[in-house]
Amino acid sequence: MHSRILGLFLFKLMALAFVSHAQNLYVSPGGNDANAGTLQSPLKTPSAAVAQIKQLPQSKITIFLRSGVYYLDTPLKIDPASLNGKSLTIEAFKNEPVTLSAGRKIMLKWEKHDKNILKAKVSGNGFEMLFINGKQLPIARYPNFDSTARVFNGTAEDALSPARIANSRNIAGGYVHALHKSEWGSFHYRIKGTKNGEAELEGGWQNNRPSTLHSQHRFVENVFSELDAPGEWFLDKKTQTLYLYPPQKLDISKANIEVSHLKHIIELIGTKQEPVKNITISSIRFEHTERTFMEHYEPLLRSDWMIYRGGAVLMENTENCLIKDSEFTNLGGNAVMISGYNVGSGVTGSHIYNIGSSAICFIGDSSAVRSAAFGYENFIPLAKIDRTPGPKNNKYPLKCFAEGNLIHNIGKIEKQCTGVQIEMASEIHVSHNTIYQVPRAGINIGDGAWGGHLIENNDVFETVLETGDHGAFNSWGRDRFWHPDRKTMDSIAATHPELIFLDAQKTVIIRNNRFRCDHGWDVDLDDGSSNYHIYNNVFMSGGLKFREGFQRIAENNVILNNSFHPHVWFKNSGDVFRKNILMRPYFPILIKDWGKEVDYNLFPNKNDLKNAQSNKTDSHSTFGDAAFVDPENGNYQVKSASPALALGFKNFPTDRFGVTKETFKKIAKKVSYPVLLNAALEKDMQEMTWLGVKIRNVRGLGDRSAFGLPDEKGVVVVDVPANSILVKSGLQNNDVVISANKEKTDNVVRLEAIRQQVNWTGQMDVEVLRNQQTLTLKLNLK
Known part of the structure; x- marks a missing residue:
């Protein structure tokens, strides 16, 4: 007792x-x-x-x-003075629904403007996002909003034509949004007025690769004369009058109307001498930040990115600050910006969707980079390059994290964006995120400074949906050794190899992920990306690309319906590609030196293996059916009889990708498993619907005679519907496709396999036999 x-x-x-x-x-x-x-x-x-x-x-x-x-x-600003040394948690009480809004709720007195349009006086500052009953409505625009359109929800080549400008009453204050000419992100301009029948524009600073606007993928918004469709609205800031073409079946008298107002919601900002420490923000919904595409943007070294250093939550000079189990939606710009010095801070278990730009950004300060150059074409002369390894100061994210987040439907207005962005940072942990429906990469690393990142157990698919020449995972490595002129860079790499890893100091590990990109590469290590170890991943569509760079190892990966894409390698690159399962031949571009080791890989057939060995690689590789356990349900482990095992391939789990939180697993979209374009399918599949067109294999002597074919191989076009995207390309019924992209199309499976290699380009050259004459057509794939 x-x-x-x-x-x-x-x-x-x-x-x-x-x-x-x-x-x-x-x-x-x-x-x-x-x-x-x-x-x-x-x-x-x-x-x-x-x-x-x-x-x-x-x-x-x-x-x-x-x-x-x-x-x-x-x-809501929290700084060291606010905390006075204390730790702080801000959270919803017992998981009650709590929203922190950067917007305003407005009460309006509506009256008729004309037959279709209502108007009401508003007070306060202007706004660029309007929500009725929780749904964002489009600003008056041309072309009208189309939820099914691939780019910008609708684009038109004549959006800035003199005829349209002449018919517009007043376009000053409007915006022009367009893709980069090469589809490398987007540009955004404000219309100042007109001169000589053309729009005068200001802007275009949102992309670090200058170019003209894309000739087709462009649209104009915030122009009163384009207010012509249900759901559109326009704010006349001079008269403070809001005009609305009400959505159908809306009772405007009972509508809840909210508008955007602030650019940020929470700012955790310390100083270099006194960081903000030990703050946790939990179970909060963040909404209604203003669009930020016309704010100040800064170049992120020589990557393709410019960045606005802000978001619904902004962290700068923090330690051990955490956002968890929260929701970010209906935002005009970035969700979370972790900028400059930050140690041990990050985002976990949060749902980020329907936002204007990127989800989670880890962005260091350029002052931390030695011999920093800005813009693709720029470089520091060799004699002036700082030879000291590593960063100059500590103004960069270190040991920060993005874990267990559900991220989708982002980049609603800005297309140079991503689910997780890493730039001038070190040892960032990105794990168990599910990322999909994004216009560009799902995960992007902007340079090699300073590596050490761990990218694991993520599920990244439906990527590069509105742009091109990119990857589900993308990186650049335009570090100190990199030069825009390849001959100069070859000389630098040969005579000063010590420069190569001054910035890419620590190995980036990419393991146990599932990537799918249908308009580029599943993993795209672009310009100079160096010091990577990539293993135990499933690549579902676009394959793996290594361009330029040094010391990259790719091993024990499964590459479905695709292969390895080595591009313009350096001599003595040190690259390794081994013990991988492939389903297509290699696709080398300007390769003279094949790195340190390319061997022990499994090819789908003898011919593909033979082609590889002609480059003096793959002396120990073999070919055959990989014998996946259950590919129809996403199990890409191989059976005990698989020839891959004899090459040293080791099975790894293929069911642990993406979010683990049960509530997220229930609502997250599921990746679609591809039909494997292998030898068995070539034997079994005789016909298919291809880009909306019905096609079939050539069938025996009868077809050979009827179509005047030299053999019994090829793809017969059975039916080209009037609404097919291939009609304008000139494809006709009874054409026989005999080659595509200079490869033979013996059957429908081969044709589809070739299409997947070039889908991101939007075009494919095919040879067809028509009336016993050979024609070359350029097919538009988008």
Whole structure:
């Protein structure tokens, strides 16, 4: 009995000690900032709760937000002075629904403007995003919003034509959005007015690869004369009048109307001398930030990126700050920006969707880079390059993380964006994220400075949907050794190899991921990307590309319906490609030196192996059916009889990709498993629907005679519907496709396999026999 009493006494002492170190503050939309901040007497605004922290004696503070929407007048700013050395948690009370909104709720008195359009006076500053009953509506635009259109929800070649400009009453203040000419991201311009019948534009600073606008993929918005479709709206900022073409079946008198206002919602900003430390933000919904594409952008060294250093949550000079189990949606720009010095901070278990730009960004300060150059064409002369390895200072994210997040439908307006962006950072951990429906890469690394990242167990698919020449995972490595002139760079690499790893100091590991890109490569190590180890991944469509770079190892990967794409390698690159399963021949471009080791790989057939061995590679490689266990359901482990095992390939789990949170697993879109274009399918599949066109294999002597063929191989075009994208390319019924992209198309499976290699380009050259004459057609694939 004595021991029980003593134990109870000690427990009470511990409880009292815990209470003395912890303090809860409560906030409710129905509260009052003059209240005590207790559960029974809550404060009204989060900023009032933050203002109380430094006066509290406790070392651990929790701000509980009660159910409701908090419309912020200014971003919630938390700095070292606010914390006074304390740790802080901001979270929803008992998982009640809590929204921090950067917008405003407005009450309007509507009246008729004309037959279809209503108008109402608004007060306050202008806005560029309008939501009715939680749904974002498009600003008046040409062409009209089309949810099925591949790029920008609708584009038109004549968006800036003199005829359209002449018919527009006043286009000043409008915007022009367009893809890069080469589809490397997007440009955005404000229309200043017109001159000589053409639009005067300002902007275009959002992309680090200057070019003209894409001739077709462009649209104009925020122009009153384009207010001509249900759901569109326009704000006349001069008269403060909002015009609305109401969506069908909307009772405007009962509508909840919200508009964007602030660019940021929470700012955690410390100083170099005193970082913000130990803040956790949990179970909060973030909404309604303003669009930021016309804000100041800065170049991210020589990558293709420019960046706006902001987001719904901005972290700068932080340590051990965490956003978890939160939701980011209906945002005009980035969701989370982790900028400059940050150690051990990150985002976990959060749902990020329907946003204007990128989801999670880890962006260092360029002052940390030695001999920094900006822009693809620029470089530091060899004699002036700083030869000191590593960063110049600590103004960059280190040991930060993005883990267990569900990210999709991002880049709604900005196309140079990604699910997770890493630039001028070190040892970033990106794991168990599910990322899909993105216009460019799912995960992007902008340079080699300073490596050490771990990319694992992610599920990344439906990527590069609106752009081109990119990957589900993409990287660049235009570091100190890199030069835009290849001959100069060859000389630098040969005479000064010590420069190569001055920035790419630590190996980037990419393992146990599933990548799918249908308009590029599943993994694209572009310009100079160096010091990578890539293993135990499933590549579902676009294959693996190594361009330029040094010391990259790819081993034990499964490459479905595709292969390895080595491009313009350096002499003595040190590259290794071994023990991988392939389903297509290699696709080398300007390769004279084949690296350190290319061997022990499994090819689909004898001819592909023979072609590889003609380059003096793959002396120990073999060919045959990989014998996957259950490819129809995504199990790409191989059976015990697989020839891959004899080459040293080792099975790895193929069912542990992406998010692990059960609520996310239930709502996340599932990747579609490809039909494997292998020898067995070539034997079994006789016909298919291909880009909306019905095609079949040539069938015996009868077809050979009817079509005047030299043999019994080829693909017969059975039916080209009038709405097919191939009609304009000139494809006709009864054409026989005999080759594509200079490869023989013996059957429908071969034709589809070839298409997958060039799909991202949007075009494919085919040879057809028509009326016993050979014709060359350029097929538009998009």
